Amino acid sequence: MATRPGFPDAAAAKLAQEIARLLGRPIGVEMVRGYAIAFANPDLPRDDVGAKLLHAVLADPVLHTSRVLRADDAVPVGRDGWRRIDVVRRPGVMDPAAMSVLRALAAVGLKPVSARTYRAIRVQDAHDAAELQRIGERCLANPLIEEVRVDPREAVVPFQDLAPAPFQRVEVALRGVDDVALQKISKDGMLALDLAEMRAIQAHFRSEGRDPTDVELETLAQTWSEHCKHKTLTSRVTITGDGAPRQYDNLLKETIFAATVQLDRDWCLSVFRDNAGVIAFDDEFAVTFKVETHNHPSALEPYGGAGTGIGGVIRDTLGTGLGAKPILSTDVFCVGPLAMQPDELPPGTLPPRRILQGVVAGVRDYGNRMGIPTCNGAVFVHPDYRTNPLVFAGNVGLIPRDKIAKGARKGDKAFVLGGRTGRDGIHGATFSSLSLDSSSSSVASGAVQIGNAIEEKKLLDAVLDARDRGWFTSVTDCGAGGLSSAIGEMGEELGADIELANVPLKYQGLTAGEIWISEAQERMVVAVNPAHADELRALCSIHGVEATELGTFTGSGRLRLTFDGQPVADMAMTFLHHGIPKHSRTATVTKVAESDVALPAGLDPNRLLLELLASPDITSKEEIVRQYDHEVLAGSVVKPMVGPGGFGPSDACVTAPRLGSRRGIAVGCGMSPTTGATDPHAMALLSVDEAVRNVICVGGRFDRLALLDNFAWPSVDDEATLGSIARCAEGCRDAALAYGTPFISGKDSLHNQTRTQSGVIRIPPTLLVSAIALLDDVTCAVTMDAKRADDLLLLVGETRREFGGSRLHQLLKLDGGRVPRVELQKAKALHESVARAIATRKVRAAHDLSEGGLAVAVAEMCLAGGLGAALHLGSVPRPSGLDDDLTLLFSESAPRYLLEVAWDDVDAVTRSLAGVPHAVVGSLTQAPVVTISGLTPRPLLQVDLAALTRSFRTGLDF
Amino acid sequence: MARPRALIVRSAGTNCDAETAYAFDSCGAQSTILPSQPFLERPQILADYQILAIPGGFSYGDDILAGKVFGLELATHAGEEIVRLVKRGGVVIGICNGFQILVQMGLLPGLAKPFGEPEVTLTDNDVHKYQDRWVRMQVVSDACVFLRKGETLFAPAAHGEGKLVPRDEAMRLRLHQTGRVVLRYVGPNGEENPPFPHCPNGATDAIAGLTDATGRILGLMPHPERHFFPWHHPTWTRDGLAELTDGRKLFERGVQAVTAAG
Known part of the structure; x- marks a missing residue:
């Protein structure tokens, strides 16, 4: 499919600009959209009929020309002097549009077996194949997930399905080995468990008189991971270096969380417990708020990483209580200086400009498709984010107050709803970097998660519909750790029997362990009242959502997994959730001396002001904000940009989420990443204070204001870094107590650093504070x-x-x-x-x-x-x-x-x-x-x- | 008289259904939101309704083309029922993605016959990116029951593919001659054919909305349901809260059109 001569092609025009920027000379570009469609022989349409129908369905008859080729036809290039680049997804990478192609063809009576979509461009006057390859990799494709084919000879064909993986039960001989071997087992299995943890596991299985299976070990690794357990922030910490040493038995619990407990606000309905914090909104409804980070995926594949970041935090909302309705998203990005060129960066690092392009497009495409307004955010630029950008995504939800309590009951059925399971995100990037060079379809490039917003929108509609009918007793999202975390958490008190062979797969070939920990997007787990299981299936079918029963919450207190009836795991939930050894650490607070610095003489205030206004942290983010739908759902009261020209930078947004009601919320944020290295406690106060100021500026109530914390830190493996994060946590506590503004939810992301040949690049210690405040009447809002x-x-x-x-x-x-x-x-x-x-x-x-x-x-x-x-x-x-x-x-x-x-x-x-x-x-x-x-x-x-x-x-x- | 009934049809990816339903309800109609599957299985239920609305969103991800897949499904399974609804005095509105769907179905502008060869299309904005910004539109014809000639409509446009392109020059002329063009983007002081950002997408002749031969079908890119409450207005904190918003006026007229028809 290509655009008819004489008709506009804005995409090609924009791409031509990008390529000209890369090559330093203008170049002719035409874009082609490709669909590879497989038919079973008897269903293959006749050439003339097929061409007409396919054109009518897949092309825009007003704009496009099209050609139908058979798989063995030569690949067309077009006019003389033009060459072609195909960009095709690697095996296993999501192709959301393929399903729509099948659906559209079915609407006109065709019966294709499978479909695959791809892109191609035709380029005029390229110098050589190397230049085309460069264009492909820099302007068109991300080699992690897509393959660039220069001057392709062979047509793209749909994937063939893989054979099912043969079942294997693997036991890991753990009981008799020494510490060195324990550490090797952890490392080789990418379990990220330290020696103390491995020893605890060894002791447990010795007492059980057997070795663990690979799936059991993997389940423990997921459940005990930093991401799920927040080991650093919940460890026992002794702080020294600034006055009397003090000790926290659990750093997070005794600082930030303790402040919330001490403040004891009756409008805090659920805090630090569920997937998001919940505060009262009006007599009938509450609002939920959660902010997440998605940093490493966004560094590798900014578009997919940011999109799945938004997708993930939306599922946090949907997995809060019995399901909250997402009503508003936020996003904050920290990137390196945008002018940095590839040769100023370590090999394999995407330039900051490309990262920002990707994350903006990712948030835009996922958020807009979900129909959730993205209303608040910020961008910070600092050289130390150049290899490790930060992508924060937040979501606010609205939930009936009688739907906040949740809890699976004995006998409830465990269902997975939504997307199918593939190798997505298994062991994150480590796993897939091993496989990414291979074009064999036996290794799916699951490293990078690519989202499918429409799948998630259907899931959202189905979950909220079922919630209102009271058919399930608990819901949570499949995020980090996949089913292992979701079912492990939901069945913590009860235990569960799960048949992994029931899990619907995107493609065959996954092992039981892979199915259990896959981080495939767009899935939720619900505990269903058995009396309503059939109704739930029928309802989901109306929404076009797959609903699959995986097993039962039993009351046995054990997690029992089978694959085709064969046991692969049988563990006590108490050990899984409480067996992790407590970490004890010492933190040192390092005081950095501060003194005034003389400003150079002769500065021109006029010029300083103009340059500051144009500087990255201050300059207008209009270009980004206008690409986000910030008004869908019709709640918008104070927009991200205000004033008669529509470009004034609003301090916060205001939304009236219940149509017809004047009650609203203000959402804003505060961040001060340039101060944390000097004084993390001061940074915490500044961040809280800025978030508070922002929501007060638009009319938010100071006495009904709640906060969220997001710590993004480099690796906390030495006493000084632990000291900085501990001081920051104390700062959050101090500010919350002084202001009477409780924290209701938080998240930390550690290890934000990159090893390069010339040393380790560590991000500045970064605290994002988000604020949400109530407005009794949104017509009191101020801009x-x-x-x-x-x-x-x-x-x-x-x-x-x-x-x-x-x-x-x-x-x-x-x-x-x-x-x-x-x-x-x-x-x-x-x-x-x-x-x-x-x-x-x-x-x-x-x-x-x-x-x-x-x-x-x-x-x-x-x-x-x-x-x-x-x-x-x-x-x-x-x-x-x-x-x-x-x-x-x-x-x-x-x-x-x-x-x-x-x-x-x-x-x-x-x-x-x-x-x-x-x-x-x-x-x-x-x-x-x-x-x-x-x-x-x-x-x-x-x-x-x-x-x-x-x-x-x-x-x-x- | 009984409240007229409005059917709001949604597919996977539709996301403006709740506010569209709210708009009709608060203008005197009684709306029902229905997923596509039950509607496509039993399109006859449209006989119980006077209003059909296809709200905004990204039906089936707007894969292939914006509005294409849902447009094909609606044309195939419910085309006749929709034509019948209009013939007996009902009205149809397609907003944003709904407009794209009506165009891809061949229902708008419908110069030759409904569901014929597409006569126009809605494609990538000239700036080649999604844009959410408020735009001013002039009602240029009295042909459509939702609108009054001479009035302006101020509402947010929020789309990536809103550039209207006719099949050829003859088609462009016929659109105007037959009164199908009802809404055009104008500048802040009513200037015709304004540049970006006043015309957010580069549409031919700054066309923002079309109607059909009967004037009972309206398709438009901007979102009247997002200028429904006075506090939706982007400068209400300067200019005060309006008594009656532009968006509300449009929905009220749509409901009146079916109330009058009986």
């Missing part, structure tokens, strides 16, 4: 765009000389400086006052001061609203003795807010702010220019609104 000329600008909060980790320091390539310190008690009073002022409806615009400080905040408000402003730094609240204009302009002290208030309301708002540092610092002007006069009353900064807008809208170059 950050400046509204009216002559209104006053009130600055709330104190400005200090705090440039540590600031954007100004980044811009000037300066290290050091003091990291902003949040004084929690004062900050709490400040947030309360601002929230109170906003609730009176007398604040016309509110914006938080974060990256780039006061100058950037006022510029953003002005450009968003199309107005100018005149400010005087003399009235800025600050400690006595601070007399430096650049500090007042660009320091990143927190918390601070900038509020727009009408003259008539300024007294009332000022009364709300009693006791909190605040001052009128200027006013808005009709004249489209931002003017700021310094401490000595002379013009310090004066920039046209048009120039500010242009700088801000530079955008990321990706």
Whole structure:
């Protein structure tokens, strides 16, 4: 299928640009879409009939020309001087469109056996095959999952199915071996179990008088993995190095979680227990919130990694309680500098620009197809993310309050719903990197998970439909560890008998162990009341979802797995879940000395402001946000971009999820990855504070505000790194307790580092804090765009000389400086006052001061609203003795807010702010220019609104 | 008089069904959301309805072409029933993916005959990416029961494949001559044939919506159901909350059209 001459082909035009960028010269490109379809001989359509029907079904009759070829026909290239590149998926990689092709052909009466889709391009005037290969690998395909065929001779044909794997029961001789052998067994099996854990397993099976099977060992490895058990954050930690040593028996439980317990808010309905945190919304409904990371998959295959990241966190929502309805997604990306070229990176690393392209497209295609608005996010750029990008994906759900409690009952049937199981994600990348070079279909390239959003959408519809009918007693998603984790968790108290041969497969050839731990996407496990099993099957069939009974929750307390009736595992659930030895570790807190750094003389504030506005962390993310559907479900109240031009950067989003109700939620986030290396405790406070400011700015209630933590750290294998994560956890606790804002859910991702020939590249310690706050009436919401000329600008909060980790320091390539310190008690009073002022409806615009400080905040408000402003730094609240204009302009002290208030309301708002540092610092002007006069009353900064807008809208170059 | 009944048909990948149903319900209709399988098995049930809505989303992933697979299924299994619904005074609306489906079915613009050779298509936006942004449309004809000539409709467009392309020049002219073109993107001050982003996709003659010969079928790319509450408006925090939104007006007219028809 190719586009008719004279008709538009936007995809080819865009690709031609990409290729021209790569080659440094323009080149002609045409795109071809290919469908390989196999028919059984008697069903093969006659040539003329077939060509007509296939054209009508698979082509756009208005736009496309098509040709039907038989498998042995020569591959057409087209005109003279043109050459061809085919891009075909490697065996085992998902091809979601193939099912639709079969469905469409069936609608016109054809009966194909199998189908496969592929892409090709025709290129004019390529130099040689090597150049074509380069084009293929850099602009078209990811070699991990796709094969590039230059000047192909043979037509693409559909896959042949593999033979079923012969059953083998494998026992691992563990009882009699020494420590060296134990470690070797763990390493060879990619079990990632340490010696203490291997010894515990050995002791257990000695007491059982037998050796474990491979499936049992694998199940233990999955259940005890860092990902599932959070061994580092839940270990026993002794902290030294900053005053009196202190010990936590369980770091996470006694810091972040303990704060939530201590706060004991009655609107926290389910915290740190289920797949997401749950807080009250109104009398009938609650909202759920969870944020996950998907870093390593996104480094390898950004598109698939980010897509399955969103897919996974949506299933967390769907697996919370008896199933929450996903209503809103968030995404935060951390990547290396976008200008970095492949030769500046270790071999095998995708350039940051390509990673960002991929993750944006992945979130867009998965999120948009799911019909869930992506409404909030951020992008951070730092060189130390260059080999290990971070991709955070969050999802908010809505659930009836009587559907929050869950629990499988004895006799319930275990069902798997949704997609089929393949080798996807088995042992992550390690496994499949062994197989990726092979073109043999006996090794499926399962390393990379490719999502199928439509499969997940069907699953979502079916699960919520069945939930409302009360047919199941528990539900959870198949995420890390696949069925082993899902069924292991659901049957923890009861035990379960599971027949693995019942699991529907994408292709034959999987062993029992592979079926059990596969991380194939788009699957949920439910515990079904046996009386409703048939109804559930029928309902799922209407939604086009496969529902398969795998076994029973027994009450035996044992996990018993069979394959075709033959036992492959029989273990006590208590050992599986509680047998892991407790880890004890020592952490050292290293104090980094901080001191002020002199700024170079002669800096031009105008230029600094313009450059800051265009810098990666601040510049407009419009290019990304507009690609996301942020309004589907019709709940949108405050959009990610606001103001008459639609490009003002909103602090947070507001959604009214129940159609017809004015009750809503605000969702925002805070992050300060440039401060963590200096002071992880300060970073935690800054991140919490920014998340809080963001949701308060749009009208969220401070007294109904909940937080989520996501720790992304390099490997925590030494005392200093453990010290940094421990201090960060203490910071989260301190902020939560001081503000009265409980954490309700969290997740950690460790080992974010890359070994290269020249050493290890470690990411900066990174904490993402997400905030969700209630609005009683969304028509009280406020946006950050400046509204009216002559209104006053009130600055709330104190400005200090705090440039540590600031954007100004980044811009000037300066290290050091003091990291902003949040004084929690004062900050709490400040947030309360601002929230109170906003609730009176007398604040016309509110914006938080974060990256780039006061100058950037006022510029953003002005450009968003199309107005100018005149400010005087003399009235800025600050400690006595601070007399430096650049500090007042660009320091990143927190918390601070900038509020727009009408003259008539300024007294009332000022009364709300009693006791909190605040001052009128200027006013808005009709004249489209931002003017700021310094401490000595002379013009310090004066920039046209048009120039500010242009700088801000530079955008990321990706 | 009994509330008119609206059938909202959804397939795998449809995702605007709940808000579309809500819009009809709050404008006086009574809606039912039905998955495609039971509908395609028994399309006769359409006899009990006065309104058919095909909401937005990504039916079957928009694999092959946006709206193609579901369009083929609807045309094959329910084509006659849909034509009958319109003949007896019912109305049909296809929004976004629903519009793409109506086009792929051959129901819009339906110049030659329903379900004939496709006369137009909706393809990749010129910017070649999905775009969610608010657009202003002018109603340029009184042909369609959902719309009044001279009014504007302000609503979010959210699609990757919304560029309308007619089969050829003759077809383009006929679309205008026969009054099939009912909605066109305009600039902020009503400028015709505006550039991106005001015309978000590069559609021929900035066409945003089409109707059929009867005026009882409407297909449009932007989402009126997403400008239904006053707080949907992107600048309500500056300009205040409107009494009656553009989107609500459109749904009210659709319901009135079947109420009047009886």
